[in-house]
Each structure stands twice: as structure tokens, then as C-alpha cells.
Amino acid sequence: MPRPSWKDSGVTNDTSGLRLRGITKRFGTFTANDAVDLDVVPGEIHCLLGENGAGKSTLMNVLYGLYQPDGGQILIEGVPQKFTNPKQAMAAGIGMVHQHFMLVEPFTVAENMMLGNEGGFVLDKNAARAKVRELAERYKMPVEPDAVIEELPVGVQQRVEILKALANDAKYLIFDEPTAVLTPQEIDELMAVMQVLRDEGKAIVFITHKLREVRAIADRITVMRRGKIVGHAEPGTSEADLAELMVGRAVDLRIAKSAPAAQDVRLQVRDLKVANAAGGIVVDGVSFDVRGGEILCVAGVQGNGQSELADALIGNIPPLSGTLTLDGVDITRARPAATIGAGMGFVPEDREDDGFVGTFSVAENLVLNRVTQAPFSRGVALDLGAIAANAEKLKDEFDIRTQAVSSPISSLSGGNKQKVILARELSRDLSLLVASQPTRGVDVGAIEFLHRRIVEERDKGTAVLLVSTELDEVEALADRVLVMYRGKVVGVVGPDTPRDVMGLMMAGASHEEAVRAAAEQPTPLVEQVHEAAVHHTEASEGQEGNR
Structure with a gap:
């Protein structure tokens, strides 16, 4: 072009x-x-x-x-x-x-x-x-x-x-x-x-x-x-x-990924009900499965129960009813330490409040969930050398840009803070990765990197549950899309579902209703422009290939 x-x-x-x-x-x-x-x-x-x-x-x-x-x-x-x-x-x-x-x-x-x-x-x-x-x-x-x-x-x-x-x-x-x-x-x-x-x-x-x-x-x-x-x-x-x-450099806006090699069910959610602090039901009878080797994206407008769903999975909120099982083990009432021990990785929605300790160093934040385990501790004493060596390894592997691993994590940019969190979670063997708004407030270059690592984790056989309000992200990463509205599952669809259909589902319509309604409406302006750009790019690439 x-x-x-x-x-x-x-x-x-x-x-x-x-x-x-x-x-x-x-x-x-x-x-x-x-x-x-x-x-x-x-x-x-x-x-x-x-x-x-x-x-x-x-x-x-x-x-x-x-x-x-x-x-x-x-x-x-x-x-x-x-x-x-x-x-x-x-x-x-x-x-x-x-x-x-x-x-x-x-x-x-x-x-x-x-x-x-x-x-x-x-x-x-x-x-x-x-x-x-x-x-x-x-x-x-x-x-x-x-x-x-x-x-x-x-x-x-x-x-x-x-x-x-x-x-x-x-x-x-x-x-x-x-x-x-x-x-x-x-x-x-x-x-x-x-x-x-x-x-x-x-x-x-x-x-x-x-x-x-x-x-x-x-x-x-x-x-x-x-x-x-x-x-x-x-x-x-x-x-x-x-x-x-x-x-300031070329960016891959869409990560290439192969078709999922879906395996056995890792996470099973049945009839889950969760209340907010005021007692209102915000997750209402939700059921779904996530298999190893697939990314299930939870899509919806912010405030429709997705955040509370993620918190219930990790154990931050006890469900009112329903069951959660991970690899066949009941984790319905498990606390975060137990769900982490069962093989769950968690990238929280609010990284500043829930993802790290701002006054701790990059190296310390990279072992927060394993600080009492070998090789990072010996009895009651921390092995500072092992913690520093782990940080140097992950710094290079995850392209964490910091002056030193001893620097406080608060000195990092938003994208590098998120890389620290993802590096910490992916540096151990996982059955399930729950990532809630993993690229919120992150620049385009860091998004490219984070998306690639999430896809690589899926390709290792990990089950991935990704919560996102960004439809570009959902389209780029999802193998299946679960749409939520007012705490309920409206439907589960493929990532190639047209945006106008997905949007109507996010507003509460069933998949069948959304397909019918979308057929009667003009294509949204942003999609007209995007489709024209895609066609132009494909035509240009075809002309280049014929030269």
C-alpha cells in the first residue's frame, strides 16, 4: 500500500x-x-x-x-x-x-x-x-x-x-x-x-x-x-x-493463530449466581465450559456481570449458588490461594489495585504468588538471589522495559506493568488462565505482545477465559464468544459473528433475534469503512502478487 x-x-x-x-x-x-x-x-x-x-x-x-x-x-x-x-x-x-x-x-x-x-x-x-x-x-x-x-x-x-x-x-x-x-x-x-x-x-x-x-x-x-x-x-x-x-514502528494489528486443538473440559461452570456488595444479583444462573487449548471470550458492555464472574472464579467473591470445577476439582468456595494452587492464573481487571504491590520491586512482584515456595524461599528466609535471577529471566522473555528489576513497579508504564502481571502468571504451569480486560489502558505495541503471549499459552493446551469489552480484541483472540447481558448468558457464538449481530446481543437480543434485526438494519458506519479498507488492502496485495 x-x-x-x-x-x-x-x-x-x-x-x-x-x-x-x-x-x-x-x-x-x-x-x-x-x-x-x-x-x-x-x-x-x-x-x-x-x-x-x-x-x-x-x-x-x-x-x-x-x-x-x-x-x-x-x-x-x-x-x-x-x-x-x-x-x-x-x-x-x-x-x-x-x-x-x-x-x-x-x-x-x-x-x-x-x-x-x-x-x-x-x-x-x-x-x-x-x-x-x-x-x-x-x-x-x-x-x-x-x-x-x-x-x-x-x-x-x-x-x-x-x-x-x-x-x-x-x-x-x-x-x-x-x-x-x-x-x-x-x-x-x-x-x-x-x-x-x-x-x-x-x-x-x-x-x-x-x-x-x-x-x-x-x-x-x-x-x-x-x-x-x-x-x-x-x-x-x-x-x-x-x-x-x-x-513509532510497524505493528501487527491482528495476531496470526491456528485453529484451536480443543482438549478436555478444564473449567466447568454450572448455574452460577453472584451478588454485588449491595446484594443485587449480577451473575444470574450462568453455565459454560472452557476446554484446554481454546480461548473463550466473555463479551458485553461493561457492568453486565463480567467483572463479578471473573472475581468469583478466582475466589474473591463467594457465589450465592452454583458450582465451579477445575480439572474435576470443586473450587466453588475456594479462596484465591487455593484456586491459584489448583492451577488457575489470574490477570485482574484493575491492575493498580489488584495486580501488584506498587511499592514492591519488579522482581518481588514477579513472585508474589510463589514467594513462600522453593526456590524463592528457604524456610522463613527469602532467597533474594533466586528472586533476582527469576526476574532477569522473565524481564528478557516478556520484554519488560525497566531500568532494573530492583526498581519499584510503580515506575513502569501501564503496558510494562501488565507484562509483569502476565509474566508472573504464565511462568508456572497452568490449567486455566483468567484474563480480565488484559489490555485496558495499554498501548498498541504492548497489546501486540500481550495478545501473542495469550495465544501461545492457549497453544500449550491451557484453557483461557478472556473477559473484554473491546470487540477488536474479542475478534482477534476468541475461539468462541460468550455474550453477557445483565448477568445472563445471551448466547455463545463464533468469533466471525458480524459486529452488528454481536452488538445487538450485547444489548440483550438472542442470537436469532439479533440476526433477524441486523438483516433489517444498515451496516454500521465504522464497519462500512473497515470493510472498504479490508477490500482495498486485499486488492492491493493481489496486484502486488501479480507483478
């Missing part, structure tokens, strides 16, 4: 619109934004692309008044601005749709609309209801003003976030990773809304690390890496070339 036509610059000398010039933001000795220039132009969707930690969200938090810059200027229509809080940014016409919704869940839609806009002691709920109805009709985002936020689906909650920004007459809208918790159908609805807003003359900054979505919606693409702008690309640039610009 031809190389992308990088633009020399993403900025102009024009003073119209919103301009960031030389924005620098430091946290101690760490420079999160390094002299960043960015133009945000009305009537345009500007995609700000980059790995996690590239500085995208920090830059937008500076723009929105959540952070104050250490250098540089914000200009609107050529006039310098200084925002010390979000209210000042909102008054200047800037709105932000956050990745984690800034809504008060027990309040209604209308009540959330009033927050920050009270204007005195008298709250006019009728005016707020009317405003919700007006905006919902104008932008084709149906929302009931008196609906309570906590009772609304995630996609509708996001509509409320957008309507809140529009209620303040925002001219410049920032969407910060807005698709992280949406089904494919909800993503398509969001993109349709963004296009309407653009056509109305709004300026949109769309922050994401998802390459499909960038290619589907962008009018302009700016790529950040390590706090700096490293390039500007045309919307037609391939996913592979965008990934290379993000990482």
Missing part, C-alpha cells in the same frame, strides 16, 4: 476558531504536553489519536480548565483565554463529554441539566424539562426529561452528557474516548450525532485510540506520542499506518 500523505503541519496562521499554541503541562518532572499546537475549526471533526498516556486527555483538560498550563496560549477568534475552572471554559463556548460520565445517578435527566446552571436559589424544573425536549428533538437524541439516570442504559446516559454540553450553547465540543462503553449500534448513533453537530457548524475534537472509528468519522487527524504532536494524516490513511505513527 502507498505510504500516507502526512501533512507538514496541522496548524495555520488563521485566527478564527479555537487555537492552542505551545501548550505545555508538567506534573513534577514529567512533561505530559510538550509545546503542543492544535487548531479546532468550526464545521470539522478533528480526531486526536494516540496511545494511552500520549497526552491527549491532559491537553483537553487544559483546554477545559481542569488543569492550568505551564506554558502556551489558548486563543478563541484570536483572543487569548485563561481558564482556571470548567465554568469559565463553558462560558467561552467549550463543552466536554467525558469518558466517565459526570452525572448524578439518583437525579433525573432534567435535574442533571440544571447542575451548574442554577442561577440563584430558585430551580426551574419546567424550563429544564423543556430544554431537554427541545435539544433531544433538534439533535434526534430521544431522552425522557424525568427519567432517573441510574435507570437508563449506558448509551442513553451518554446522550444526556452530550445534551448537557449543548444546553450551554457549546460551540467547541470535546468527546473524550466516548465509545469505550457503547455497543456497535450505539457507536453508530453517536457518530451520526457528531456528524449532525459538525454540519451545524460545531467544532468537534474526538479523542480516541480506536483506529476504525478515526477512519470512519475524521475530517482531520492529529497523532500524539509522548506528549508531542508527531504527525497529521488524511482520513483515508490505513489503520496500519496510523498505528505505526502512534507507536
Whole structure:
């Protein structure tokens, strides 16, 4: 394929619109934004692309008044601005749709609309209801003003976030990773809304690390890496070339893997029921098997019981009822030490809280689950030499990038922290690996490595249960896909199931209902673009082969 036509610059000398010039933001000795220039132009969707930690969200938090810059200027229509809080940014016409919704869940839609806009002691709920109805009709985002936020689906909650920004007459809208918790159908609805807003003359900054979505919606693409702008690309640039610009090297976006050589059942789950801390049933009668030599992916929108399922398997949450067996051994009530001893490896969803001890060294974290065993201990004394030797071996094997294995793990990047956790789990013989959101918050280069190691573990004959909200990851790794919705299994399907069908299942439809409904709906925008790109790539490769 031809190389992308990088633009020399993403900025102009024009003073119209919103301009960031030389924005620098430091946290101690760490420079999160390094002299960043960015133009945000009305009537345009500007995609700000980059790995996690590239500085995208920090830059937008500076723009929105959540952070104050250490250098540089914000200009609107050529006039310098200084925002010390979000209210000042909102008054200047800037709105932000956050990745984690800034809504008060027990309040209604209308009540959330009033927050920050009270204007005195008298709250006019009728005016707020009317405003919700007006905006919902104008932008084709149906929302009931008196609906309570906590009772609304995630996609509708996001509509409320957008309507809140529009209620303040925002001219410049920032969407910060807005698709992280949406089904494919909800993503398509969001993109349709963004296009309407653009056509109305709004300026949109769309922050994401998802390459499909960038290619589907962008009018302009700016790529950040390590706090700096490293390039500007045309919307037609391939996913592979965008990934290379993000990482600084070529990346395999999809790991090659052979068909599974499925063996005997390793994990058997029957009629599992699990409650959350409040007593609500979050895993409701779930049953499935995982065989050795296969990857079973659990897919679904975040918050549908997947996290609690993983915690019940490792023993962090005792089930209310049902049974769990690993290699024929009942582990239903086993605690984590016993499940680990039975041959289960566990990569937790929240690595910072549950995956390691931040003040411990890399070497110490690599033996957390075996520190009392030989060769790492002799009686009550630790064998520091054996612990260090193990760390050096795993550091090389898993490409853990650290100054020294004696360095605290807290000094590592997110991707390297995750490599430590995976290295620890895979450095012993396993019957089952449970990996929950294994690449969340990890850069594209580390994802490539982590995916390869998971597939290699499956090829050794280990059963793998992988929980992920990322459909790209599910498609890349799954041999079978179990879809959950509100704590129940909606169905088990193959990884080649169309995304629109998978998305409808994630919203509660059975497989049969989803297939019928998908046949009556247009293909989502992001899939149209992706399929066209795949066909173009295949055609180009065919032409190369005929030369």
C-alpha cells in the first residue's frame, strides 16, 4: 500500500476558531504536553489519536480548565483565554463529554441539566424539562426529561452528557474516548450525532485510540506520542499506518493463530449466581465450559456481570449458588490461594489495585504468588538471589522495559506493568488462565505482545477465559464468544459473528433475534469503512502478487 500523505503541519496562521499554541503541562518532572499546537475549526471533526498516556486527555483538560498550563496560549477568534475552572471554559463556548460520565445517578435527566446552571436559589424544573425536549428533538437524541439516570442504559446516559454540553450553547465540543462503553449500534448513533453537530457548524475534537472509528468519522487527524504532536494524516490513511505513527514502528494489528486443538473440559461452570456488595444479583444462573487449548471470550458492555464472574472464579467473591470445577476439582468456595494452587492464573481487571504491590520491586512482584515456595524461599528466609535471577529471566522473555528489576513497579508504564502481571502468571504451569480486560489502558505495541503471549499459552493446551469489552480484541483472540447481558448468558457464538449481530446481543437480543434485526438494519458506519479498507488492502496485495 502507498505510504500516507502526512501533512507538514496541522496548524495555520488563521485566527478564527479555537487555537492552542505551545501548550505545555508538567506534573513534577514529567512533561505530559510538550509545546503542543492544535487548531479546532468550526464545521470539522478533528480526531486526536494516540496511545494511552500520549497526552491527549491532559491537553483537553487544559483546554477545559481542569488543569492550568505551564506554558502556551489558548486563543478563541484570536483572543487569548485563561481558564482556571470548567465554568469559565463553558462560558467561552467549550463543552466536554467525558469518558466517565459526570452525572448524578439518583437525579433525573432534567435535574442533571440544571447542575451548574442554577442561577440563584430558585430551580426551574419546567424550563429544564423543556430544554431537554427541545435539544433531544433538534439533535434526534430521544431522552425522557424525568427519567432517573441510574435507570437508563449506558448509551442513553451518554446522550444526556452530550445534551448537557449543548444546553450551554457549546460551540467547541470535546468527546473524550466516548465509545469505550457503547455497543456497535450505539457507536453508530453517536457518530451520526457528531456528524449532525459538525454540519451545524460545531467544532468537534474526538479523542480516541480506536483506529476504525478515526477512519470512519475524521475530517482531520492529529497523532500524539509522548506528549508531542508527531504527525497529521488524511482520513483515508490505513489503520496500519496510523498505528505505526502512534507507536513509532510497524505493528501487527491482528495476531496470526491456528485453529484451536480443543482438549478436555478444564473449567466447568454450572448455574452460577453472584451478588454485588449491595446484594443485587449480577451473575444470574450462568453455565459454560472452557476446554484446554481454546480461548473463550466473555463479551458485553461493561457492568453486565463480567467483572463479578471473573472475581468469583478466582475466589474473591463467594457465589450465592452454583458450582465451579477445575480439572474435576470443586473450587466453588475456594479462596484465591487455593484456586491459584489448583492451577488457575489470574490477570485482574484493575491492575493498580489488584495486580501488584506498587511499592514492591519488579522482581518481588514477579513472585508474589510463589514467594513462600522453593526456590524463592528457604524456610522463613527469602532467597533474594533466586528472586533476582527469576526476574532477569522473565524481564528478557516478556520484554519488560525497566531500568532494573530492583526498581519499584510503580515506575513502569501501564503496558510494562501488565507484562509483569502476565509474566508472573504464565511462568508456572497452568490449567486455566483468567484474563480480565488484559489490555485496558495499554498501548498498541504492548497489546501486540500481550495478545501473542495469550495465544501461545492457549497453544500449550491451557484453557483461557478472556473477559473484554473491546470487540477488536474479542475478534482477534476468541475461539468462541460468550455474550453477557445483565448477568445472563445471551448466547455463545463464533468469533466471525458480524459486529452488528454481536452488538445487538450485547444489548440483550438472542442470537436469532439479533440476526433477524441486523438483516433489517444498515451496516454500521465504522464497519462500512473497515470493510472498504479490508477490500482495498486485499486488492492491493493481489496486484502486488501479480507483478
